[in-house]
Amino acid sequence: MLLLAAYYVVSTWRTFYHPITTDFASFWAAGRLTLQGAPWDAYNIPVHKALELTTGALKSGVNPFPYPPPFLFFVAPFGAVPYWIGIFPWVGITGALYVWACRRAAPMPYALIHPAALVNALIGQNGFLTSAIFIGGTSLLSTRPWLAGAILGVLVIKPQLALLLPVALIAAREWKAIAGGVATSSILLLLALIAFGITTYQAFLAILPHYTAFVQQGMLPWNELASVFALCRFMGLPETPSLIVHAMVAAAAALATWHAWSRDHPAKVPVLCAATLLIPPYIYTHDTLLMVVPMAYFIQRNPRPALVFILWLFCALPFASYADLYPGPNTIPIAAILSMGFLLSSPEPAASAAHRGTGGASRPRAGRGRRSA
Numbered sequence: 178m179l180l181l182a183a184y185y186v187v188s189t190w191r192t193f194y195h196p197i198t199t200d201f202a203s204f205w206a207a208g209r210l211t212l213q214g215a216p217w218d219a220y221n222i223p224v225h226k227a228l229e230l231t232t233g234a235l236k237s238g239v240n241p242f243p244y245p246p247p248f249l250f251f252v253a254p255f256g257a258v259p260y261w262i263g264i265f266p267w268v269g270i271t272g273a274l275y276v277w278a279c280r281r282a283a284p285m286p287y288a289l290i291h292p293a294a295l296v297n298a299l300i301g302q303n304g305f306l307t308s309a310i311f312i313g314g315t316s317l318l319s320t321r322p323w324l325a326g327a328i329l330g331v332l333v334i335k336p337q338l339a340l341l342l343p344v345a346l347i348a349a350r351e352w353k354a355i356a357g358g359v360a361t362s363s364i365l366l367l368l369a370l371i372a373f374g375i376t377t378y379q380a381f382l383a384i385l386p387h388y389t390a391f392v393q394q395g396m397l398p399w400n401e402l403a404s405v406f407a408l409c410r411f412m413g414l415p416e417t418p419s420l421i422v423h424a425m426v427a428a429a430a431a432l433a434t435w436h437a438w439s440r441d442h443p444a445k446v447p448v449l450c451a452a453t454l455l456i457p458p459y460i461y462t463h464d465t466l467l468m469v470v471p472m473a474y475f476i477q478r479n480p481r482p483a484l485v486f487i488l489w490l491f492c493a494l495p496f497a498s499y500a501d502l503y504p505g506p507n508t509i510p511i512a513a514i515l516s517m518g519f520l521l522s523s524p525e526p527a528a529s530a531a532h533r534g535t536g537g538a539s540r541p542r543a544g545r546g547r548r549s550a
Contacts, residue, residue: 200463201255201264201301202234207242208256208263211249216373219249220380222387232260243388246369246377248334251306264301271305272298275466278313282446283473290473290489292496293466300463307335308466311453315446318354326357333362337457338464341434345449348438389459400498403465403509406458411506423458426514430455433517444520447471451516454509462495465509471516479523488512 206228207219218224219242229235255263279288288294297304314329326346332339346355370378399411405426409419430452437445450467454460472488475481491512497503 199234199264199300200240200303201267202229202232202260203240203242204252204267204301204303205229205232205256205260205263207244207249208252208254210256211253211373212256216246216249217377217380220377220384222384234260241384241388243381243384245334245336245366246373246381247365248303249369249373249377250365251334268298268301268305271303271309274309274313275305278309278316279469279473281316282312283469287473287476288469290476291466291469292493293463294469296463296496296499297466302461302463303335304463304466307332307338307464308469311338311450311467312470315449318349318351322351322353323357326351326354326359327361328357329354330358330361330363331365333365335464337460338453338467340456341431341449341453344431344434345438345445348435349441349445398498400495400505400507401462402459403454403462403495403507404458404460405455405510408506408510420458426510427456430513430517433521437521442521444471444474444523447474448517448520451513451520454513455517462507462509465492465513468492468509468512468516471520474520475516481519484515484519488516491515 203225206225207216209228210216210218210225222239222241225242226235226239229240255267257263275294276285276288279285283290293304296302310328310331314325317325317328329339329342332342342358343355345351346358399407401407404423406419406423409422410416414422434445434449434452436442437448442448447470450470453467454465468488472485472492475485475488491508494503494505495507495509498505498507
């Protein structure tokens with residue numbers, strides 16, 4: 178925790194003297210355009226960028242809005258106020274939701290152990306919000322499965338973080354949660370269609386190839402992406418072989434998730450959190466806040482100080498590159514792979530996990546493949 182505190186102090190100090198681009202400028206501009214009656218312009222790169230530039234928070238380059246239309250519901254209220262007023266309630270509200278959602282799986286101060294917590298607060302990204310949805314939903318599976326699924330369905334606002342949820346829920350036969358997730362995501366998509374029109378959906382689909390091209394053309398350094406694909410590209414591997422390696426690791430992560438959830442492994446939620454970060458080839462460093470769950474698991478239920486330090490270091494190094502303190506590759510995928518390996522190789526009695534009530538979301542069973550009444 179002392180290392181974490183020192184990291185926070187140094188990073189905040191450097192940010193104060195060397196202001197960085199805030200991602201909230203993208204959310205604010207999209208929200209303002211929505212309130213002005215032109216939600217489709219949130220996906221019009223020149224129009225959106227012109228409004229971002231009025232905030233003074235976009236220093237250079239392009240900071241588009243590549244999120245599905247339902248996310249406009251979340252950012253529109255903050256577009257009603259000036260940028261420098263809106264960023265504080267955005268960070269405060271989403272941060273509070275995140276801490277509240279973590280109260281079982283990674284209670285304070287462990288919720289802040291990952292440097293991504295600080296970065297999301299500094300740049301106003303949506304990592305607090307998406308992590309709150311993910312962690313909050315999975316923590317309710319054992320007691321209120323339908324509500325848990327309904328919460329997880331909100332991840333339609335950032336679907337790349339939900340790619341493994343169907344694997345986990347089907348493996349665990351969580352049919353109520355699946356129904357809740359399908360209901361919520363469908364309702365949000367339909368409401369967005371009614372509120373913002375088909376033109377907004379067309380504009381969203383049209384921006385996706387441009388956004389992918391920004392990454393493929395090297396407009397963003399490879400060490401700012403926290404995927405196996407980006408790690409391979411940073412090491413000089415061509416695009417196609419990098420995608421093949423990434424696909425192999427992603428397949429292994431999916432198999433590990435199926436194994437943990439089909440057997441009701443006590444660490445199934447931490448496994449899912451780590452594995453989720455290994456699925457999308459384009460995942461940003463600030464999106465990796467889910468790593469707090471396996472890290473907190475190792476601290477609270479399977480004390481491994483050396484492992485936690487290594488995981489923390491691998492998670493911290495990529496953020497140090499923002500301040501030009503680290504020139505190497507993004508090591509967060511390595512942390513996720515290590516977490517999965519140690520979680521699955523160190524089983525713990527399911528009854529003990531259920532009794533302690535953090536992170537496992539276990540549900541008692543009666544015999545193989547059947548739940549007790």
